[in-house]
C-alpha cells in the first residue's frame with residue numbers, strides 16, 4: 001500500500017527540467033526526480049533495478065545522476081562511461097558500502113592506509129593452492145550433496161546449487177573444521193540466508209526501524225560471531241599449523257575475532273553468490289539450447305574417458321588425481337557458456353571517485369561523487385556483440401575475443417582493470433568439478449516448478465543490484481542416476 005501511494009505521488013521520471021533542490025553543477029543532466037534532503041531520490045529506494053531501467057530509457061543513452069541520501073550517484077554510459085569507470089582513482093569498496101547494507105556491516109572495519117585495499121587479503125583465500133590442498137574435501141562436499149538428493153527426484157536448482165557451492169567454499173575459506181559437520185554447514189547456510197535477507201537499498205532508509213528482517217540479520221550476525229570465535233579458538237590451539245593457511249595468517253596478525261568473522265563472511269559471500277547462480281543459469285541455458293547441452297555433455301564424456309575416470313572404483317579418488325591444470329584446459333565449452341550467461345545476466349557496478357575531479361568528453365565528475373556503470377552498456381552493444389539477444393557462446397572463442405580487442409575492454413563478466421575478479425579461476429574450476437560429477441552420476445533435465453519443460457528462459461528477479469539474480473519463478477533439476485554410473 002505504501003509503495004502504491006509513493007508511486008502515485010512520485011511517478012516515473014519524465015523529460016523535464018530538474019526540480020531537485022540540489023544541482024550536480026556538472027555537464028551531466030541531473031535527473032528530474034523528486035529529491036528529499038534526508039533520503040535522496042525516493043523512487044530509487046522503492047525498486048532500484050526498475051528505477052535504473054526507467055532512467056536509462058528516459059536518458060536515451062545519456063548519462064544521468066540521482067541522490068542516495070546525501071550522496072550523488074552519476075550513471076556513466078557507453079564507452080566513455082566505461083573509460084571513466086575503469087580509470088585510476090576509483091575506490092571499489094566505498095561504492096558497495098554505500099548501497100549494500102549487508103556489505104556495510106560485513107566488510108572489515110580496520111582502517112587501511114590510503115593506497116591499501118582488502119584485495120590481497122581476500123585474494124589469499126582464493127589461491128588455487130588451497131583448492132589443491134582441499135581438492136578431495138571439495139569433491140566429497142559435492143558428492144555429499146548428491147547423496148542427499150538420492151538416486152532420482154527433483155530439487156530447486158538455484159537453492160541446491162547455492163548449498164553445494166556453500167559446502168565447497170567453507171573449506172576454502174579456512175572453515176574446514178566447520179565444513180566436516182553437516183549440521184554446522186546447515187546452520188551456517190541458514191545464518192547467511194538471514195544475513196542476505198532484506199539486503200536491499202531500501203534497508204538504508206530508516207535504518208533505526210527494527211523490521212523483522214533486520215532483527216533476524218542482527219541475531220544471525222551474533223550467531224556467526226560466536227561460531228567464528230570458536231573456530232578461531234580451535235585454530236589457535238591447532239598444532240599442525242600450515243604456513244599457507246590464510247586464516248592462520250589473520251590469526252597470527254592478531255586481527256580481532258569480530259574482524260576475522262567479517263573477513264570470512266565477505267569471502268563466503270563473494271565466492272558463493274555468483275558461482276552458484278552462474279552455474280545454475282548455465283544449466284538453464286543449456287536445457288534451452290540442445291546443441292550446446294549435447295556439446296558440453298560430450299566434452300565431459302571425453303574428459304571422463306581420457307582420464308580413466310569412467311570405470312574407476314572411486315570416482316572422487318580418481319578425480320582428485322587429475323591435476324587442476326588439466327581441468328583448466330579441458331571442458332572449454334562450459335567456460336564459453338558461463339561467459340555468455342554473464343553477458344546476459346550481469347548488472348551494474350559502482351565506485352567512488354577519490355582521485356580528484358574528472359572531465360572527459362564533456363562529462364565532469366567531481367571528487368567524492370559515486371559512479372555507476374551497467375555491464376549491459378558493453379554486453380548488449382550491437383557494435384561489440386552483434387545480434388546481442390542471441391545466445392551464442394562461440395562469441396567467446398579465442399579468435400572472437402581477439403577480434404573484439406579493437407573496442408578495448410568489452411566484456412566485464414569477471415570485472416576488469418584493477419578490481420578484476422580474484423576468484424575467476426577458482427570459480428571455473430568449481431563449476432567444472434560440479435559439472436563432471438553431475439554428468440558422471442545423473443541424467444538430468446531442467447524444468448519449471450510443476451515439472452513441465454521450460455518454454456523460454458525464465459525472467460530474472462533482479463532484487464539486489466550487485467548480485468547475479470535468480471529467476472522469478474523457481475526452476476527445478478530433475479535427475480535420475482545413470483545405469484552403471486561410476487561409484488563415488
Ligand code: HEM
Pocket residue numbers: 092117118119122123125126267270271272274275278342349350412413414415416418419420421422423424426427428
Ligand atoms: C562465476 C563466479 C564469479 C563471478 C561471475 C565473479 C564476478 C566478479 C566481478 C564482475 C568482479 C568485479 C566487480 C566490480 O568491478 O565492481 C569481481 C570481483 C571480485 N571477486 Fe569475483 N566472481 C566470481 C567468483 C568469485 C570467487 C569464487 C571469489 C573468491 C573466492 C571471488 C572474489 C572476488 C573478489 C575478492 C573481488 C574483488 C577484487 C578486488 O577487490 O580487487 N569471486 N568478481
